[in-house]
Amino acid sequence: MEKGFKKFLFLISFLSIIAFTLVACDNSEKTDGDKKADVPESKAAMDNYSVGDTFKAKEEFTIPMLYSDHPNYPYKKDWLLFEEIKKRTNVNLDMTIVPMSDYGQKRSLLISSGDAPYIIPKTYPGEEVPFVSSGTILPISDYVDFMPNYKEKVEKWEIEPFLEGLRQDDGKYYVLPGLHEDVWPDYSLAIRTDILDELGLEMPTTWDELETVLEKMKEAYPDVTPFSDRWEFKSTLGFAATSFGTTAGWGLGSALNYDKDKDEFVFGPATEGYKEMVSYFRELVEKGLLDKESMTQDDDQAQKKFVNGESFVLGTNSQTIVDYRKDMNDILGEDNFAIKKIVVPGGPAGQVMGGSKLENGIMLSSKVKDDPNFEAILQFVDWLWYSDEGQEFAKWGVEGVTYTKDENGKRTLTDDVNYVGLNPDGTKALNADFGFSGGNFAYGGTTDLLHSMFSEEEIEFQNAMAETKEVVLPDPPIRYDEMELEQSTLLSTPLKDFVDTATYEFILGDRDIAKWDDYVNELKNMGMQDYVDLANEVYKSQD
Missing domain, CATH: 3.40.190.10 (Periplasmic binding protein-like II)
Structure with missing residues (x-):
């Protein structure tokens, strides 16, 4: 009986080891951040950094960053923005300046050559896709546990349904989008x-x-x-x-619309x-x-x-x-x-x-994970782009210098500062003269922060939209692998080009609406069904 009991204990121990190993393996494959990920300890990183903390590196360091230079407020090295970032965070930003008109092309060249700076801003969701397979950009979803402000907003603002569309076939996403508390209609x-x-x-x-x-x-x-x-x-x-009940124009996207009742995609x-x-x-x-x-x-x-x-x-x-x-x-x-x-x-x-709670955001070069200050860089990004304090700073500047705030939290530009007509008598521009409210840093945030620079008229419009409209949530993602994505693109490009032309022809009367079936048959002859079938095959395989 004693031998049997020992065998039983050995079996329990063996099964426990297997279970622990399986759990460890499962944890190591999580795609939404895991502090057990292979991140080197950083001397500059803050200890116990969390929501509400002002990030300040324990020792000064430098982060290379790409910068899209807008002609209306061209880059100035001595902007108050950079002076304050250094003062508050102990971080120097080493900028690679690219004219806005050439930004997309230059960004692609730098990433493809492996020469991109660590931080790559002004990236709209979808623009990261061409770089995923090369391994040149970071699967940032693996590391969001190091970004408490980002994680808090994703959960509190129910962002996850919108993030689903960013995930690639490996289940990870590679761009950190700007986050809005609410869907923001503009047009x-x-x-x-x-x-x-x-x-x-x-x-x-x-x-x-x-x-x-x-x-x-x-x-x-x-x-x-x-x-x-x-x-x-x-x-x-x-x-x-x-x-x-469809998509068109600027919102055409893939031209695929999800039919919830049938749980499948159709060609919109x-x-x-x-x-x-x-x-x-x-x-x-x-x-x-x-x-x-x-x-x-x-x-x-x-x-x-x-x-x-x-x-x-x-x-x-x-x-x-x-x-x-x-x-x-x-x-x-x-x-x-x-x-x-x-x-x-x-x-x-x-x-x-329609609409989204996401807007343009940042990619990180995959080289950043080998930097000895990787953890500190993640903390810096989290504070500047995702904390309430960092977002207000990037948008409004320095309290008492570029703006004031009353006891009710209402922000007002100081007497000599103007931006988008908020203070027409101001002789200095918040963006051109100080660097704030620029497209590389200032996006996302609470609805209060978004509305803080709106006219009363625009706030009235936003409130009316929120009160009278039901938000249509984004369609489920279709996670193509590299070959499937290439095939999908080859099929969709001529289809969408034809749709753009035919749409104008229908509206202008150059194509008879009574011959709609002929138009649909033309789409079929161009491979519409193959495109839809591929999408549904990939979508169903994700279940």
Whole structure:
């Protein structure tokens, strides 16, 4: 019996060792950060760094960084931004300066050659994909446990559904995106509200109501084409498509739409929703309500028509509507017009809006993991780009120098500082003269921080969108491997090019909407079904 008991103990011990080994192996393969990862101890890293801590390296060190140089606020080595970063964090940034116009190409060359600096900002989700297979950029999701502010915001703001789209076929993601507390809609239509008042019309809330408004405008002003758009109509197609249950224009993406009921992907531009959308805009053109030149004119032409009173509706965002108003003040006189940003109209799919809580962010060169201060670099990135303190600093600057804050937390630029018209009398620019609110550092954050630099008008628009719209969550990811991605790209590129052309042809009347089935057959002949089948095969294999 004693021998049997010893055998039993030996068996238990052996099974325990196996279980421990399996658990250890499982932990080592986690893709969302693990402090047991092979990260060298850093003399500069803070001990017990956590949410709410101001990062300051225990010893001074330097981080190489790529910098996209904007022509409106060109890089200055002596900006207060860099002086304060050094003072607060004990970090020097060694910048590789690249003109904004050449940034994408130069970034690709540097990464491909293995010469990229450690920090690579101004990277939009999706732009990292070409570099994943080469191993030249860091699978940052392996190391997010070293970034407490980032992790806290992902959890608190329910970011994970949006991050899923960043994961590659290995389950990891390779770009740290900017994070917003809420979905942030920006693009919509500007409308002449003085014309609405003159004609006794209400602000439209649906696309059908907008058509009625345009008809009334045309009746009152027969020589005016009331809606003349900019951005080659792609912005309007982008935000309109969501309310028709599809994607288009700037939001076309892969052209694949997820059918939740069938748990599969379909080719969006071949659906009834897409047909209904192009039919709607075709009808506006037929009635003389939508300017045919909207698809071809440059932005200056479209804006000129609007500010001169030759059209009454034009695509806009939070910045361009300020430009329209300024030009109209000069041309029409301040008291002779009124314009407002429309809450994006609802459509057959309801009062919905697309969008994301992510925006451009940073990649890290894979070389950074071999730096003796790797942990400190992760802490620095976490503080500057993801902590409340770092985000406010990058956006507003130094309290008491570039801005003040009252007892209610309201931020105000100091008397001599201006930015986006917040303080028109200021003679110094927050970005050009101090380096703050620039595209390499200042993005993401709480809704309060985002709204802090909005006009009251824009805040009203944001609140109205939040109160009246249901957010359409992103589609599930399709994690292609390298060969599958290449095959998918070869199939999708001609399809999407054809869709862009055919969409304009339908809207302009050059392609008969009654021959929709012929259009779908053309897509099939170009490999649409092969593209969809590949996507669904990869998607189903992920289960």
